[in-house]
Amino acid sequence: MLKKKEISLFLVFFILLFLILHFFKSSHQPEKPSYKCSDCNVILIVVDALRADHLCFHGYTRNTSPFLCELAKESWLFSNTVSQSGSTMESVSSLFTSKFPYKDDVINLRGSDKTLTEVLKENGYYTKAIVGHTHVKSVFGFSKGFHEFDDNFNFTRKANEITNLAIDWLRNNDKKPFFLWLHYREPHSPYDPPQTYFDMFYEPFIGDAEYHNYTIYGRESNVSSETIHNLSIAYDANIRFLDDNLKTLFEYLNNSGILDDTLIIVTADHGESLGEHFIFDHNDLYYSIIHVPLILKHPR
Numbered sequence: 001m002l003k004k005k006e007i008s009l010f011l012v013f014f015i016l017l018f019l020i021l022h023f024f025k026s027s028h029q030p031e032k033p034s035y036k037c038s039d040c041n042v043i044l045i046v047v048d049a050l051r052a053d054h055l056c057f058h059g060y061t062r063n064t065s066p067f068l069c070e071l072a073k074e075s076w077l078f079s080n081t082v083s084q085s086g087s088t089m090e091s092v093s094s095l096f097t098s099k100f101p102y103k104d105d106v107i108n109l110r111g112s113d114k115t116l117t118e119v120l121k122e123n124g125y126y127t128k129a130i131v132g133h134t135h136v137k138s139v140f141g142f143s144k145g146f147h148e149f150d151d152n153f154n155f156t157r158k159a160n161e162i163t164n165l166a167i168d169w170l171r172n173n174d175k176k177p178f179f180l181w182l183h184y185r186e187p188h189s190p191y192d193p194p195q196t197y198f199d200m201f202y203e204p205f206i207g208d209a210e211y212h213n214y215t216i217y218g219r220e221s222n223v224s225s226e227t228i229h230n231l232s233i234a235y236d237a238n239i240r241f242l243d244d245n246l247k248t249l250f251e252y253l254n255n256s257g258i259l260d261d262t263l264i265i266v267t268a269d270h271g272e273s274l275g276e277h278f279i280f281d282h283n284d285l286y287y288s289i290i291h292v293p294l295i296l297k298h299p300r
Contacts, residue, residue, distance in 0.1 A: 040299060041262040042120070043180045043253075046095070047242060048088060048133055049282060050189035052081070052293045054239060055101075062201055064239040068266070070116030072295050081294035083270045086282045089134040092142065097250030109141030112183055117145030117179065120202040132157035132185035146181075156181050156185045158253070159245040167252045177261075182249075186242040189217055189281070191234035198237045205229045215282045228275045235274060242274035268292035 052058045055070040057077060058090070082096035082173055084131075089108050090101035096115040099106045106113055117127050136142045143149035151164060169180075186193075209224040216223065253259040271289045273279040275285045282289045 004219045017246060019263070035300060037226060037263055038146065039177055039261070040257065041177045041179070042125070043262055043264045045182045045184065045246070045264065046092065047184045047266070047268045047293075048186070049238065049270060049272045050242075050268035050293060051274075052268075052291045054236060055227065055293055058293070062236050064201075064236050065243045067243045067250070068293075068295065071246075071250070071266070075297040076296040078296070081267065081292050083268070083290045083292050086270045086284050086286075086289040088133065088188075088269045089140060092136055095267075095269070097144075107146050111141070114227045117181070119145075119180050121145050121147070124177065125148045125173070126173075126178045127181075128140050128169060128173075128178060129181040129183070130162055130169070131181075131183040132187065133183060134161075136183050146174075151172050156188075159184050159186045159242045162244040163249045166249060169250065170256065170258060178247045182247075184242055186233050187238035191238055193229055193237035197241045198234055200240060201233045201236050203229075203233065212278060214278050214280050218281060218283070228280065232274050235272065260297055264295075264297040266293065266295040266297075277280060 001152050011069045034213045054060050054063045055063075056063070057065075058079070079127055085091040085101045086250045090106070093099075093109050094101050096109060096117065097104075097106050097113045098116075099113060101107060104113075105111075109115060117129075121127050128148045128150075129145045131137065131142070131148050131151075134155050135149040143151070153161075162182055166182055167182065205226040207225065209226040211222050211224050213220055213222050214228070215221075250259070253262065253264075269292070270282050271291055272282050273288050274286065276288055277284070277286055277287075
């Protein structure tokens with residue numbers, strides 16, 4: 001057994017060791033950065049029908065999103081973000097109200113629920129939206145709280161149109177701080193990427209072209225596995241087209257200095273089923289349809 005003197009020496013040793021380690025830790029601890037951003041601009045980018053597992057930071061092998069993957073490295077990346085609906089109108093309504101689509105009866109924004117935009121507006125933000133899909137037009141109440149709401153199109157706008165409109169507005173805007181919401185239509189159907197993007201991912205179909213009944217764009221259709229294969233390629237090509245346009249937008253934000261004072265959130269309203277469960281569409285609640293990306297880029 002240890003003698004009292006030996007026990008005392010052990011206690012002194014451990015106390016000294018604790019003090020040394022505590023001093024070393026406190027003296028070498030880097031200063032915690034300040035994340036306060038009370039006067040920052042906010043840009044919310046909502047991508048339509050972008051499923052998370054078709055992006056590289058969720059393990060996808062096709063090079064659909066090189067820019068978003070670089071952005072994620074210098075941002076907070078959330079790996080298990082779930083949309084509150086498999087449909088655009090309900091999920092975006094939920095995003096802007098923090099309420100559930102069906103439990104709280106928030107199906108669009110034509111009701112009286114207070115929105116994120118209204119809160120920001122009340123706190124001195126100039127609010128602007130540029131949207132690319134008819135399901136988030138002002139007729140459904142999505143212009144609520146916005147000083148400017150650009151939905152001047154028929155059914156959809158392409159990603160390059162949204163990016164160009166955003167850059168034009170940012171170049172001429174003198175309102176600070178501002179909240180800018182951009183709703184990109186791609187990669188939502190119709191899967192119509194520029195041909196060069198489709199060629200980038202094209203792989204010839206191998207195997208028997210079996211036919212099955214699929215729900216495609218809400219309609220029952222008997223289509224071949226080769227058609228499903230090509231639709232999947234077109235979907236990925238649309239993601240890459242979007243990714244290149246986001247890169248163009250961020251290059252402008254960086255070169256103009258706006259990025260230094262702007263909090264940016266990139267997410268999606270829902271994902272997409274690409275043949276799973278014999279569905280090539282969304283509007284259901286399978287994980288491929290409700291698992292969405294979420295990237296938060298903080299200027300500090």
